[in-house]
Amino acid sequence: MSDYPHMLAPLDLGFTTLKNRVLMGSMHTGLEETKDWNRVAEFYATRARADVALMVTGGIGPNPEGSVMHGASMMTTDEDVKNHTLVTNRVHEAGGKIAMQILHAGRYAYSPDCVAPSAIKSPISLFAPKELDAAGIEKQISDIVACAERAKDAGYDGVEIMGSEGYFLNQFLVTHTNKRTDEWGGSYENRMRLPIEVVRRTREAVGTDFIIIYRLSMIDLVPNGSTHDEVVQLARAIEKAGATIINTGIGWHEARIPTIATSVPRAAFAWVTKKLMGKVGIPIITSNRINTPQVAEEILADGCADMVSMARPMLADPEFVSKAMAGKSDQIAPCIACNQACLDHTFNGKISTCLVNPRACYETELKIEKTDRPKSIAIVGAGPAGLSTAITAAERGHNVTVFDRASEIGGQLNLAKQVAGKEEFWGFVDWYRAMVTELGVTVKLNTEVSANDLDGFDEVVIATGVVPRDPKIPGQNGGNVVSYIDVLNGKAKVGNRVAVIGAGGIGFDVSEHLVHDGDSTTLNLPEWMREWGVTDPAEHRSGLAPEGPQPHAPARQVTMLQRKPSKVGKGLGKTTGWIHRASLTMKEVKMIAGVNYEKIDQTGLHISFGEARENPTLLEVDTIVLCAGQLSDRSLADALEAKGRSCHVIGGADVAAELDAKRAINQGTRLAASL
Template sequence: MTEYPHLLAPITLAGVSLRNRSLMGSMHTGLEETGDWGRVASFYAARAKGGAGLIVTGGMAPNREGGVFPGAAGLFSAADIANHRRVTDAVHAEGGHIAMQILHAGRYAYGKECVAPSAIKSPISPFPPRELDEAGIEKQVADVATAAARAIEAGYDGVEVMGSEGYFLNQFLVTHTNRRTDRWGGDYANRMRLPVEVVRRVRAAMGPGAVLVYRISLIDLVPDGSSWEEVVQLAKAVEVAGASVLNTGIGWHEARVPTIATSVPRAGFAHLTARLRPEVSIPVITSNRINTPELAERLLAEGSADMVSMARPWLADAGFIAKAAAGRAAEIAPCIACNQACLDHTFSGKLTSCLVNPRACHETELVYEPATVPKRVAVVGAGPAGMMTAIVASKRGHRVALFDTATEVGGQLNLAKRVPGKEEFYGLVDWFATMLRAPGIELRLGQTAAAEDLAGFDEVVIATGVRPRDPGIPVEPGAKVLSYIEALKGAGVGQRVAVVGAGGIGFDVAETLVHEGVSPTLDAGLWRAEWGVSAPWQDRGGLAPDGPQPHPPAREVFLLQRKAEKPGRHLGKTTGWIHRASLAMKQVKMQGGVNYERIAPDGLWISHGPNREQPELLAVDAVVLCAGQEPERGLSAELDRRGIPHHRIGGADVAAELDAKRAIDQAARLAARL
């Protein structure tokens, strides 16, 4: 008897029998653009082996003007078809099924040839689009249909037509981007003509025995977005035109509402799929912030959807469904929705990977082979770098002793999980703790490792992390000064607080200080009010007319930095705006170009600019120092003095901003070659 009877139940789409109700959602990884098709095949085959019911590829361009960026992959030649055949053959060999997503970016295309229903520039691309004429529209439809036919020739089980997230087809649907007055614009029957025609032509091109997924936007989260009545009208028309299944799309890329970041509640939009499901007779798929088999099972059991789409969880763990089916769900590496190695990489033109799984998209070059000669390995520090080293080394057959002065594993991840909006880190620490129970790992917690404790080990890895850096600000007697560690652990700070340093830690501290009560991440109703999200059947596009209604801040906070630039400028590419907006809604006063003169009992004296002008007192009850970190290398230095070889990784190697992504990747690569 399985714990997940609904998730693991088969389903048939267009005559294609899928082994379970999981869909690996589309993600642009950049792998296809490398030209290394063996690597692409290995990535998808690993997910098929891990039990994915249906895999959807990253978006493939139907033509050059529709590519997300110049040189975006597609099916443009016989050679392309042969390359994609390597992928589909590899997936089918593992018992899986795979559909190719056809993505026309429209005005979101990052290139001068971009086209759109109207010549309205996107806020996320510097290139104004060319308005299509009748012949131009026909070319786009024909090219999408041709791409679908080529996908079947390449061995795909079907295609997903991307009609959401503000891409080309979505742009025709709303007056926000469609100002046409011909038969492709005006009333809704005309505006939806293009996506319906595309689906009809794609079905004709593929024939009846292929899966046709239509990705439909259920809530646009932009001004003048679709009404719910229009969403339902489109869903019914797309079904008649030949879609096999409807996949949920949430929010346009230009929307000023987060939709997949870690602070978004789990399954925060599943209620929309539940409302659409009774309106159509084809299956519907729910998506966004679903990252555990328990949650997927619950959504299916309660009738919210017929299938569940999870995208980034398949980066975090290629064996997601296989582990769940085998009763090993606790071993599933959790997607924490941090975006650091996936979306941030994608939008920076880098190859996608995953913070918790550095092998994602690197399956052929980061390989955990059994050790030829098993060794005794000492790892000092049970933070992310040390834990990953221990797990990978043990998996390869080494015997590992993991030391830490703390009585629990996790290191500074235990600070991160205290930040409102970062509750996913609880699951990450729990996963590490589970994996550290492997037979080959001996935990020596509550023990400060000395050089003599490391004698007799074949390899020594120093992962002792970082310590807060002293910024050297003069402090007068009686002034209240705290480290970020003390602040995050809940030390009293009073009602007015100055936070020195506006990097990632400074933002986390500020977020913690302005918050009180239940975290909106754990209460979807609170979260929707905070970001101004309403029901699309009440307000067009799902934007509340009164805008965001955040809970009043718990205290007054000043977030300061020395650099004369906008605080938070160097935060994550796809999440930095969320953190800045969140603090702005909580009335946090953010300032750059600040000099710290001294900390006094009555507050923080600051001045401005290189000439230290306009000295003023910020009357605050406490000052929290978030001015960077230094490597903790005391033990490493002692080993150097004794001539004991060792490896240094993570914060002990480079004390940049707390960067678990770098630390975990470095650890995995070291452990892979020990």
């Protein structure tokens, strides 16, 4: 019997059957915009071969004004149909099903031609939209319907009509963005007229044997959003209009509540979907922070939904479903919801990929192929760079030995996993442990390696990581000064008043660690909801608690400092930096930029400001934590080069900046693919 009977059960849609209950949700990867349709096809086919029941493409625009930005992929011409046919044919050859998401961005479009129900600029957009007149609304409906017809002509099994996350159709639903007084505004019956009309006319155009998924915002998390009763009313109307499935949308993009970052509890919003179960007669999909088969199974067994949507987990491991079917769940590369290579890339105009799996979206370029000349490879360092090299090299058939002076694998990941809100890193290290065991990698821990110890290997990879940078502050050797390493591994005693020197990623992690006491709210959904001000939309419109966020009192008084005069946290991830800043602000962490560290004594930390070293100030603190950056640990690489032995230097040993695991893992994987 399967470990996941609910997740792996088929779903009968009447005219077609899905092989299991897993949807690969839509993601903006940027692949369609490359115009390399073979690359797009291989991305989806790779997942189809691994038994995902149904996939949804990235958002495809129905017209120029509705596209997310200039140059974004659209489905408006016969040439578009021809290109997409390559994708659908490849997916069908792989035994999969695929739907095309029709995404009209409305006021979220990065274009001066964007349109919306009312001329209200989004706080996350550059341009104020043009208010549509009646003829303009009719054009948008016709263009969306025509887009669906072309999707069917291209061989898609269905379409997903994007009606959530604050995009165009969602904008008509709520008074937050719809100030109209005609038949498309005012009463809720008028405001929901547009999505209903779009679904009804789409069904008329595509016929009965075609999947129509409607992505419905079930909790808006913005002021003046929908109530639960309105959500139910819309869902029933969408079903009547001809939708096959309703998918869950959570929060608008402008909402100031995190919904998919790693600090959000797993399955944090499945309860929202469950509230709709039994109130419509078509299948319902739930989404957001579902990243293991166990979580998916529990959601389905608990009656929260009929299907689960997992988008980024399919970047982390395209074989998610097939490994679950084969009883190999421990070998599923985990989505840690870091956003660093997926959403951050998307919003920076780059091709998306995955920190855990650099092959995601690069399937045609980064190929892992068996070698016909196995080598003996030594890798010094069992952090993410070294372990990714080891796994990839072993997959190719090389004989790999990993050395590390520590007592366990994982490197700096073992520090990260101690931080409240980064519990996913425990599973990341567990996965590395499972993979080196599965692939027969020899791991030698508690081992200090010299250059002479590596003579017998064909290839040597140095992944020795970093050492803390010495900030050279007078008095830093006193008993009230500790390293971030000792703080995170629990070896340092930290007082109630703390100064954190350095406001990069580690400075933020250490500060987060220090202000928490007891269980992390990431592991306690009711407490997390209270902390961020989330409540039941049946009780309060839009799911926003009227009292607002209610964080716990901070465990310590923390002041975070940096030498740079720029905004503290400016270098953090584009889609997660605001979360870290907001979280620490709620915990009353002071953030000070543009400081000089004059000296440390028993009274605390003495600082001044600016080049002129003005305004000398004493921070009366009990403990000073040094997070002043890192330097590459190249000592072994230098010793090898001194004796004329070539080696490959990767990860932090190569570049120490901000402990970039994304770069380190990508570097190690690509190196191993080339050896």
